[in-house]
Amino acid sequence: MAEIAGPVTQAASAGHEAHPHRDIQGAKMGMWLFLLTELLLFAGLFLIYSVYRYFHTAAFHKAGLETHTLLGTVNTMVLLTSSLTMVLSIAAIQRGKKWLCVTFLSTTILAGFVFLGIKYVEWTSEIAKGIYPGSPVLLARSNGEILFFGLYYTMTGLHGIHVIAGMIVLAFMLVLVLRDKINQQDYIKLENAGLYWHLVDIIWIFLFPLFYLIN
């Protein structure tokens, strides 16, 4: 990840002087290619979801009633807002406003915590109902419902791991901004971290209607 943030064109190797000639577009290109792989990774899961939903339409609807629409909606808004503060932090550093950038970036990370907190409440309430992979309550239900909740835990879980990864990256960026390693002249690292955060947001934008809005 760190490398994506700043390759050096014609980088010199061992012992020779490096040209101080950074290729911003190249760094962004590398990041975008990485994002495409993430996109394809989740596309595989969405494919599985759509196939099973096609096979078990009624059961998916029935199971979908049991997810927390309100919590899902609130979490969508939290994540969208965190995306806003993310771009605002970049806009701030572009204008040389370090502390505004730090504020927005911290807010973004905080929003990540809020998102995970709500997710925790949501999962615990499902688990309290006895609905979790391999649980007797779930296994007593139809195949379609088992698959729905299997996918629910897998996809939101994997997304949650991406949120955590994004927060760790952003925390590093926060340190770099504080140390002026990221500044008005050189903020490609922050931009690339932001791209990753937005991708996580986009995946949620699709998870939301598929798991929380089938009524």
Add this chain to the structure above:
Amino acid sequence: MSDVAFAAGGAPHGHSSNGGAHSYLENTGKRKGILSWILSTDHKRIGILYLISIFSFFAVGVVLGVLMRLEMLVPGPTGKIFNAQEYNALFTLHGVIMVFLFVVPGIPATLGNFFLPIQIGAKDVAFPRLNLLSWYLYITGAAIILVSLFMHGLPDTGWTFYVPYSIRTGTDVTTAVFGVFVLGFSSILTGMNFLTTIHRMRAPGMSWFKMPLFVWALYATAWIQVIATPVLAITLLLIIIERVFSVGIFDPAKGGDPVLYQHMFWVYSHPAVYIMILPPMGVVSEIVSTFSHRTVFGYKAVAISSLAIAFIGYLVWGHHMFVAGETETAQFAFSLLTFLVAIPSGIKVFNWVATMYKGSIDLQPPFLFLMAFIMLFAIGGLTGLFLGSVATDVHLTGTYFVVGHFHYIIFGGAVFIFFGALHYWFPKMFGRMYNKKAANISLGFLFVGFNMLYFPMLLLGYEGMPRRYFSYLPQYETLQHVSMVGSWVLVIGLTIMFWNLIRGIRKGEKAPANPWGGTTLEWTIASPPPTENFEEIPVITHEPYYHPDAEMPEEHAVPVAK
């Protein structure tokens, strides 16, 4: 002839002096010994690291393969060398190691790493540290797979990890699958790195259609690595999730659909065949031009056909599943689409042949490897037709015929050219020359051994011998024995070849900068290349295969006098 070509065509880009620059093999940095290698971000050193590690695993895979053949010493269920479970582990490990640790990283990670930056006139790849990281991920993934061997019994699923067996078997599939998952990351990083490098770091004047065809092939390959590998990653992750949490996604008892697993698996694994074969096709274009002393006929068509193969490679995965329970509609669609692959492949082959036509052909070892490749690949391609059409596939699938076909394509095609490429670029990489006579002898053994080993498999499969069985009926004995002896001849060939190459590194005679009369950029710099590749970045004015002594209008072309 090659000397003349060297004098005339060796420096068409006007840049061949290397002054007193240190070769990449000499240590110039702070680190000493092995650390100067395993911590180096020099693409050439990373290429060599890959070369060593990949061929180490190749050796392991070869041993496992020979053991599998040895099992066929005696027909019937008794008096065997291995029992059924051991045989299952053998073919699983042979497949996993050969596919994921050898051919998939194969040419891109080794020779691609070494020559891609040089061929486009760059000093390194776009992300040198990421490049080193991808080697470490490769080693980590390989280590994890090795660990799986000593945990709860050898994986016995076959390299395809088909569900539901892979989620039920008691052997340590979880660890092995996780190892492959990590290897996938290595592959993705290499792909990303190459794409960015090709887009951003071409030397001034090197437009897309002035790139060498090897670079074109690596470009198409890198796209497959970036776009297809994540689908495999998620599929493998789901196996792990299934085994650990039993969520039911691929468990038929809970409504999971094993056919869907096969879709997901082949969405990656068919394009992966093109990860294996596209880079060799790029090498063929290089070799064919250099040793025919002519520009590649239909250069643009060959370049575009790489992209076309990469694209069509995405449309055909269902032909692996004709008997797996997919619908007739899908069988029809996938069978039809499969035949489309023949178009860009045909474009390549015809243009290679046209390049040789009236060329001044120099029968050096790399070119002989190429001839072997064309014959073996043709057999592989033709047997593919039987498997691509549903009616014959239903009879042949799951037999030795598939095994034979696959090895003709991947071993006879990709790996023979991998060997050819090693012989082609060896003098550039190490600044020394191997013994050419020994190289030709090794090729003789390889070619004979290969055909003895795999042609009987085509016949056995046609007669109904199923793959992955540790035993067979007496009627197959003769062909099984021919095949077994073939595996020994093949090993003799491999031994001679590697002995000759390793000996060449230390004792071979010094090689000039351009021993073959090649025209691409790597031949304009010293052998072995200096650490920085180029003292100053070259400016490209010519097409990549400009042979000044052979350029004349097509209709007046006459063989160049020797």
Add this chain to the structure above:
Amino acid sequence: MHEQQSHQSGEQAHEEMISYGTYILVWLALIALTCITAVVAGINLAAFTLAVALVIALTKASLVVNIFMHIKFEDKIFKVFLGIAGFTIFVIFTLTFADVFFRR
């Protein structure tokens, strides 16, 4: 065929800047779309429920990609990259459903 070799100076100070206001407007639109999709989900549109939800999701995603992720302002090659990924996903879905759709 060369991509624009922009930003070669190694300094980013000259990149185009988008106003805070634009970002906030986009965010408002995203929130509004979220409310709409949540409300619409409550209404029974039969077969169209999923279609409407997905169209709204796509709209939101394209807002994020274009404005927040700057794709609108990037070199053409970035859009081509996205197109390649999108088309691949389309192909994978189509061909899988060529099987799944005709099952039983």
